[in-house]
Amino acid sequence: MVNIAIMGHGVVGSGVVEVILSHKESILRHAHEELNIQYILDRREFPDSPLADRFTKNFEDIVTDDSVSVVVEVMGGLHPAFDFVSRCLCAGKSVVTSNKELVAAKGAELLALAREHGVNFLFEASVGGGIPIIRPLDQCLAANNVLEISGILNGTTNFILSKMIDEGMEFADALALAQKLGYAERDPSADVDGHDACRKICILASLAFGSHVYPEQVHTEGISGLTLADVDYARAWGGEIKLVGRVKKLEDGSLYILVCPMFVPESNQLSHIDGVFNGVMVTGDAVDDVLFYGQGAGKLPTASAVAADVIDCVKHTHAPKYLFWEDNAPKNYVTSHLDVPVSLYVRGHMPDEVSEQIGDLFGEICLLATEDTPEQEVAFITPRMPERELRDKLAELEQTGAQIQTTVRVLERDGRSA
Numbered sequence: 001m002v003n004i005a006i007m008g009h010g011v012v013g014s015g016v017v018e019v020i021l022s023h024k025e026s027i028l029r030h031a032h033e034e035l036n037i038q039y040i041l042d043r044r045e046f047p048d049s050p051l052a053d054r055f056t057k058n059f060e061d062i063v064t065d066d067s068v069s070v071v072v073e074v075m076g077g078l079h080p081a082f083d084f085v086s087r088c089l090c091a092g093k094s095v096v097t098s099n100k101e102l103v104a105a106k107g108a109e110l111l112a113l114a115r116e117h118g119v120n121f122l123f124e125a126s127v128g129g130g131i132p133i134i135r136p137l138d139q140c141l142a143a144n145n146v147l148e149i150s151g152i153l154n155g156t157t158n159f160i161l162s163k164m165i166d167e168g169m170e171f172a173d174a175l176a177l178a179q180k181l182g183y184a185e186r187d188p189s190a191d192v193d194g195h196d197a198c199r200k201i202c203i204l205a206s207l208a209f210g211s212h213v214y215p216e217q218v219h220t221e222g223i224s225g226l227t228l229a230d231v232d233y234a235r236a237w238g239g240e241i242k243l244v245g246r247v248k249k250l251e252d253g254s255l256y257i258l259v260c261p262m263f264v265p266e267s268n269q270l271s272h273i274d275g276v277f278n279g280v281m282v283t284g285d286a287v288d289d290v291l292f293y294g295q296g297a298g299k300l301p302t303a304s305a306v307a308a309d310v311i312d313c314v315k316h317t318h319a320p321k322y323l324f325w326e327d328n329a330p331k332n333y334v335t336s337h338l339d340v341p342v343s344l345y346v347r348g349h350m351p352d353e354v355s356e357q358i359g360d361l362f363g364e365i366c367l368l369a370t371e372d373t374p375e376q377e378v379a380f381i382t383p384r385m386p387e388r389e390l391r392d393k394l395a396e397l398e399q400t401g402a403q404i405q406t407t408v409r410v411l412e413r414d415g416r417s418a
């Protein structure tokens with residue numbers, strides 16, 4: 001019997017309790033031990049819980065109890081999670097977390113602490129909810145040089161965009177529905193402004209390339225500026241708009257990493273990931289493309305990943321897993337997105353004499369039209385060139401009287417159509 005503690009009894013925490021209590025046989029078969037939830041830390045009272053007698057409001061009960069060998073952190077946020085997790089690791093307890101904010105900000109530090117104390121720090125549920133992605137990236141794809149990872153990493157924004165695309169729902173209405181259904185984070189800006197996806201691509205980049213990438217280093221844009229006109233133009237072009245987190249290793253060893261809405265061509269599998277689902281495409285030099293797909297959020301999918309990590313901790317008590325990255329990124333490890341060539345979708349209001357200049361300014365453009373294109377609205381895809389050059393040209397266009405309303409990058413992959 002292995003004693004564990006669970007810090008936090010919100011959506012994910014209560015899901016972890018539910019999964020552990022309802023899957024005893026399967027857990028025993030895989031862990032070769034029974035799990036006993038010795039403590040649940042929460043400020044609130046849960047008198048109706050089947051484990052009502054295990055609740056505590058005092059973290060010291062957990063950290064000072066030598067019989068507890070695995071602690072689950074599902075409180076979310078940086079504080080007090082960071083302090084609690086650090087103290088548990090220092091006390092020789094393995095820690096499992098679903099907290100992407102914590103791993104993205106403090107992962108290298110916590111992994112080093114875990115190594116120092118000979119315990120595990122596992123976080124499968126921090127990216128992609130119930131989708132196995134951390135373990136496959138660390139183990140199954142370990143013989144590859146990862147070339148690129150592109151993912152739909154936030155279920156809420158994907159749900160909103162799907163509603164806009166498929167049902168013509170306005171952004172604000174789709175967001176209200178996502179909140180009503182409980183998909184959105186407490187603060188919806190973490191979802192709609194791209195911060196949640198940013199934390200997740202930072203975790204994947206750190207793991208895949210070995211040096212910690214911090215959220216502050218990543219150019220991040222959300223979806224709140226997108227309109228129904230933009231999703232219609234994407235369809236007319238032959239794809240869909242998705243919020244994509246992308247990291248790519250450049251030839252000089254630096255990383256091109258960003259989170260932003262992208263035009264994803266229909267030929268790319270990511271364009272078919274709809275609703276609250278997540279999809280992560282990993283490209284390795286030996287394996288080529290591998291797509292991970294499933295429920296990226298929600299109580300039981302996330303709890304399933306947390307419980308599997310607990311089982312892994314139990315199985316690796318004496319020989320901790322080697323899941324690690326360093327905090328040693330060289331200066332300029334993350335390249336400016338403005339230096340990298342892209343194509344942009346551009347939509348704006350342009351008098352005729354201005355739109356006539358677009359071709360001269362950008363070269364070969366692809367003009368887009370929908371059934372409802374208003375008069376003097378122009379939408380086009382630029383040729384590929386360093387983003388800085390494109391932005392300069394757009395500024396020039398604005399000086400001649402164009403009002404640019406939206407720009408969206410096109411997801412292009414070297415040497416491939418998608």
Ligand code: HSE
Nearest residue numbers: 154155156184185297
């Ligand atoms: N709000 C997040 C999402 C939850 O919608 O994907 C999982 O991180």
